Amino acid sequence: MSTVLVANRGEIACRIFRTCREAGIRTVAVYSDADENALHARVADAAVRLPGAASADTYLRGDLIVKAAAAAGADAVHPGYGFLSEHAGFARAVTDAGLTWIGPPPQAIEAMASKTRAKELMGIAPLTHVTEADLPVLVKASAGGGGRGMRVVRRLADLDAELTAARAEAASAFGDGEVFVEPYVENGRHVEVQILADTHGTVWALGTRDCSLQRRHQKVIEEAPAPGLGASLTRDLYEQAVRAARAVDYVGAGTVEFLVADGRAHFLEMNTRLQVEHPVTEAVFGLDLVALQLRVAEGHALENDPPRARGHAVEARLYAEDPARSWAPQTGRLHRLTVPDGIRLDTGYTDGDDIGVHYDPMLAKAVAHAPTRAEAVRRLAGALERAAVHGPVTNRDLLVRSLRHEEFTSARMDTGFYDRHLAALTEPAHDPLVPLAAALADASAHAGRFGGWRNLPSQPQVKRYATAGGEHEVRYHHTRAGLTAEGVRVVHADARLVVLESDGVRRRYEVARHGDRIHVGTATLTALPRFPDPTAQHAPGSLLAPMPGTVVRVAEGLTEGTSVQAGQPLLWLEAMKMEHKITAPATGTLTALRAVPGQQVAVGSLLAVVRAA
The missing domain is CATH 3.30.1490.20 (ATP-grasp fold, A domain)
Incomplete structure (x- = not known):
């Protein structure tokens, strides 16, 4: 093959392009109107537009993607994950067009694509x-x-x-x-086996992965190998995975998923594609699974046995979402995204890109590899803590706390982890010096030519900020010696760095400001006006859109004047390919209903009002 079209978007498209470039293979992207300026469309050698924004009109249109491959001169198609990656009809359309399909045979996809079958x-x-x-x-x-x-x-x-x-x-x-x-098996572990098969009868079982930390049944943290399984259980997992692959004459990369409970493995499904979490397997086995997919698609044989596993790898998915608010997805400008050296970062975004409402809110995957599990977990937690993530609210703090939680570090986690611990893991962090650091950086950035000092005594300067933990008022002075604050020694202050000393301990705070949003280390603050706008109020019981999205439906029979119960579902929003239920905040009467099915709403839009009884 000489040119590969990736029938996907975002992080996985960029990741496949990277391997293709290393192999000397030209690349073609497809992009929707919403993705016109997306990274994957910019880094490919060629890109073809799919008119529209909704997935059903673009990335799920196999006919348009096959036409795009022909138009761009591609001779092979890689489906990535999601969208049409497990669609047998699409695989057949690709091969019928004379293109190489970088995936399993259509009949294998068909046999495993329906979880019931x-x-x-x-x-x-x-x-x-x-x-x-x-x-x-x-x-x-x-x-x-x-x-x-x-x-x-x-x-x-x-x-x-x-x-x-x-x-x-x-x-x-x-x-x-x-x-x-x-x-539904409560509190089991989600364990999977990576397989890779060629056209010559060889099937590799490339170790296990544990993906138990999930929100809304979607994985958040994954690792390889799955800890603490024991030799007998691991052998059973391998045997079942290989049996599933051989049962459908599988070819290429795939994953067989299990729920492990009571020392037994319960088969869940087989994913006939590359998984999101494949980098942890790559790190442990020293392989490039995409490169192997390309080789298998070209008919090359695998070695009889896979390489030996070495060390441990952990991956965390960084999402633009607010875990403390029912995992609500977030949108807006991603101003900066960097992690320390030594950490693998797979992403479909660069600094300055916009996070939209149409697709999954995952920003990146961060992966750490080390000789032992404890070292890998510690390395990843430390790197995420030092990462610069400037833009919408993310789950970064949740990831760090999860990786350091005693249940996780001792490998006693299960799929109920967040059901038990979410409230504690999302408790707002409180560093009383963070708002002061933001204020001093802002004062330094806006100081006049001669600074802010005045010869006459004056009242302290006051600034107000909002954080996840509430509102904070900060007071400081401009003096002949510079900026000062009561009870704290200001060692250094400029627009980007503030160094404060309190109780003999000196701390550094890196500061970045984008509009009214200020990032101080891992904390995010919003600058508030000194005096709140009295007109910016909503009636008590107002239900505001927690995210931009589309009203997909309103509860049957719901009209103004209807009596509702606390927690009763009133309407559903669709955002980033997920439905989000909006419920009544209290028992009472629905006095206003502004939401209409099909309506596009922005963050903060008034959806309904419930007057409490």
């Missing part, structure tokens, strides 16, 4: 009639992935509503609304 192939039957005795159960999209189209149901009365929601979300994300129901 995959379970039947492995001898597992889904639930067809749910009773109270079966609860809790998991509603799952047959063609799904990434937690979309998935719901945990704990009350039989909720089943129909959750089936409807799962079907709608699955249809939107994958173009297929089929769902099924299976028993």
